[in-house]
Amino acid sequence: MAQLYFRYATMGSGKTADLLKIAYNYTEQEKKVLIFTPAIDTRFGVGRVTSRMGISKPAITIDPKTDIFDLVQREMPDCVLCDEGNFLTRGNVLEFCRVVDELDIPVIIYGLKNDFQNNLFEGSEALLIYADKIEEVKTVCWYCNRKATMVLRFKDGVPIFEGQQIEVGGNESYLPVCRRCWNKAREGTKAKSD
CATH class of the missing domain: 3.30.60 (Wheat Germ Agglutinin (Isolectin 2); domain 1)
Known part of the structure; x- marks a missing residue:
């Protein structure tokens, strides 16, 4: 049974590298994976998911009006991945829920939980509410050896x-x-x- 996963962490924890690793594992087994990224994130070009290590893959850009369910239903992949889930809208998250519930396709979304003022992002809040599994990706503080949160x-x-x-x-x-x-x-x- 498919589930919606929210894997959150602070900056520099390897979230995107993990997403790209999962995409590689699926494609190596000749399984189909769709990768999404919010249109707002153009740091490495439009429609690209890029880790700080330099690994990159093309992605489908989404915004608040994108019909995610329709895109996924047309492609019927084995897995759906999304980077920067913090930039999603509540509506985007509910569309990913439909993908899991109605199409039985697992969805793994990576993103920040809280912003620089320590408030939840809209997408993160919705993911914390609706995700079947919430997992923390850990990293260390830039200034000391404690866990960065x-x-x-x-x-x-x-x-x-x-x-x-x-x-x-x-x-x-x-x-x-x-x-x-x-x-x-x-x-x-x-x-x-x-």
């Missing part, structure tokens, strides 16, 4: 805690950190502004 956003090398929720970027803009180091950076920023 949060993301620090930087502007000109300085941590920031205000701004738009969605600003697509990589290591130049974000670092994975533990709660203690996130709070320490936040307190340091507050002290400088006082």
